[in-house]
Amino acid sequence: MSVPTIFDISKEGRGSFRLPRLDVPNTCNGLPENLRRQNTPTLPQVSELDVVRHYTKLSTMAFGVDNGFYPLGSCTMKYNPKVNEQVASLSGFTDIHPLQDASTVQGCLGVMHDLLKQLCAVTGMDWGTLQPCAGAHGEYTGLKIIRSYFLEKGDVTRTKILVPESAHGTNPASAAVNGFEVVQVMADKRGLVDLDDLKSKLGPDVAGIMLTNPSTLGLFEQDILEIASLVHGAGGLLYYDGANLNAILGKARPGDMGFDVVHLNLHKTFSTPHGGGGPGSGPVMVKKALCAFLPKPDVVENANGDYSFDWGCKSSIGKVSTFWGNFLVFLKAYAFILAMGGEGLKECGENAVLNANYILARLKGMYDVPYGDRCMHEFVMSLSRLKEETGVTAIDVAKGLLDRGYHPPTMYFPMIVHEALMIEPTESESKETLDDFCDAMIELHDIAYKDAQSLRNAPEHTVIGRVDEVMAAKNPVVHQ
Numbered sequence: 001m002s003v004p005t006i007f008d009i010s011k012e013g014r015g016s017f018r019l020p021r022l023d024v025p026n027t028c029n030g031l032p033e034n035l036r037r038q039n040t041p042t043l044p045q046v047s048e049l050d051v052v053r054h055y056t057k058l059s060t061m062a063f064g065v066d067n068g069f070y071p072l073g074s075c076t077m078k079y080n081p082k083v084n085e086q087v088a089s090l091s092g093f094t095d096i097h098p099l100q101d102a103s104t105v106q107g108c109l110g111v112m113h114d115l116l117k118q119l120c121a122v123t124g125m126d127w128g129t130l131q132p133c134a135g136a137h138g139e140y141t142g143l144k145i146i147r148s149y150f151l152e153k154g155d156v157t158r159t160k161i162l163v164p165e166s167a168h169g170t171n172p173a174s175a176a177v178n179g180f181e182v183v184q185v186m187a188d189k190r191g192l193v194d195l196d197d198l199k200s201k202l203g204p205d206v207a208g209i210m211l212t213n214p215s216t217l218g219l220f221e222q223d224i225l226e227i228a229s230l231v232h233g234a235g236g237l238l239y240y241d242g243a244n245l246n247a248i249l250g251k252a253r254p255g256d257m258g259f260d261v262v263h264l265n266l267h268k269t270f271s272t273p274h275g276g277g278g279p280g281s282g283p284v285m286v287k288k289a290l291c292a293f294l295p296k297p298d299v300v301e302n303a304n305g306d307y308s309f310d311w312g313c314k315s316s317i318g319k320v321s322t323f324w325g326n327f328l329v330f331l332k333a334y335a336f337i338l339a340m341g342g343e344g345l346k347e348c349g350e351n352a353v354l355n356a357n358y359i360l361a362r363l364k365g366m367y368d369v370p371y372g373d374r375c376m377h378e379f380v381m382s383l384s385r386l387k388e389e390t391g392v393t394a395i396d397v398a399k400g401l402l403d404r405g406y407h408p409p410t411m412y413f414p415m416i417v418h419e420a421l422m423i424e425p426t427e428s429e430s431k432e433t434l435d436d437f438c439d440a441m442i443e444l445h446d447i448a449y450k451d452a453q454s455l456r457n458a459p460e461h462t463v464i465g466r467v468d469e470v471m472a473a474k475n476p477v478v479h480q
């Protein structure tokens with residue numbers, strides 16, 4: 001089914017706009033000739049009703065959490081309460097300007113200050129910054145802080161950052177962008193950090209290690225206290241990639257595990273949708289010894305209860321964002337945290353883990369799950385055996401899911417699992433939805449053995465059928 005564009009349905013003379021009569025002097029004549037348009041633009045001419053129908057139809061073709069299950073591992077595509085969007089659209093927040101005098105936006109500064117306090121409580125850290133606008137931006141900021149910390153001590157030899165095999169791709173990238181040499185740490189049989197390999201790589205040239213706990217395999221690093229003591233013992237620091245905090249919300253805190261720097265993705269765990277290119281926020285939280293290096297300005301509470309920006313910056317890494325970060329995302333996170341409360345956040349973490357384990361338990365007899373009988377908020381299955389026995393690949397199964405109305409899981413990541421599908425249901429899904437999804441996965445497994453070809457042709461019930469994934473990535477055609 002091909003969908004006509006707004007230009008395809010254009011009919012000469014059917015334009016539906018009416019401009020108000022000009023009631024100010026026409027200054028266009030003052031424009032230099034070379035800057036004036038020579039021809040009228042070829043805009044689509046469509047009646048108002050056709051415009052409404054066209055865009056309404058397009059809006060129903062976009063897949064989102066509001067119209068279907070979206071188990072995209074490591075992305076936490078969960079439902080975000082609409083009330084938090086309402087909070088972020090209150091005119092008292094949207095009609096202000098970031099350069100307004102602090103005395104006229106005390107409420108906003110108060111929200112930022114209190115949000116940082118709440119995030120400290122959630123992570124077990126001492127203070128932080130809300131400036132970074134994405135997870136990767138948080139990593140960049142956190143590593144810059146680590147770098148400055150060592151440089152100020154005169155320790156110029158710590159040029160390496162350790163990153164486990166299963167790490168999210170942004171981790172080594174952020175380390176490299178900060179000028180560090182990236183050294184990979186191998187996983188052991190359990191899929192956890194291999195302690196012997198770690199020990200062999202620690203030394204006076206290591207600035208720190210970046211860890212996601214639970215890892216992208218959905219496994220909790222059980223040896224985290226030993227890892228922390230080994231890294232600290234060698235003079236390095238621990239960086240916690242908290243993009244996927246759902247799994248431990250209210251249950252465990254990176255600060256208590258020994259981490260020195262943490263970033264969070266508010267646009268996953270704290271009520272802003274992840275994906276789709278919308279605004280995000282990747283606050284960075286640190287332990288006391290690193291507070292002096294945080295970006296400026298900081299929001300401070302004065303003795304009289306007022307808030308102000310503190311620009312003092314002897315050791316600060318400087319400013320890492322325009323203005324103060326993505327303020328409307330802070331509001332949604334703040335509203336979410338206040339509405340959930342400590343107990344609610346804990347329940348959210350528990351349900352995220354319970355839901356993932358429910359799917360794991362239903363599917364593991366059929367699909368191979370190489371690491372772990374139990375998982376945290378997500379797990380990774382390998383379709384290598386299915387591929388060997390039937391020729392059906394992870395991508396074929398993903399396309400089959402599209403035909404059944406599901407967004408596919410994350411595919412082919414992490415790299416240490418072959419033919420990987422990484423499933424993260426999140427806490428917001430009901431048992432019925434999880435069961436329907438498991439039934440679809442079981443049906444696809446059956447079809448793989450009975451009629452593999454039909455899966456190679458999938459999807460057949462979507463607007464666009466099987467695309468050439470490589471061409472689509474390398475040569476995207478996004479307009480006609």
Ligand SMILES: Cc1ncc(COP(=O)(O)O)c(C=O)c1O
Binds near residue numbers: 075135137168170243
């Ligand atoms: C584990 C992990 N770290 C870092 C990131 C990067 O976050 P962002 O996409 O906001 O840059 C992600 C994003 O999915 C992630 O899953």
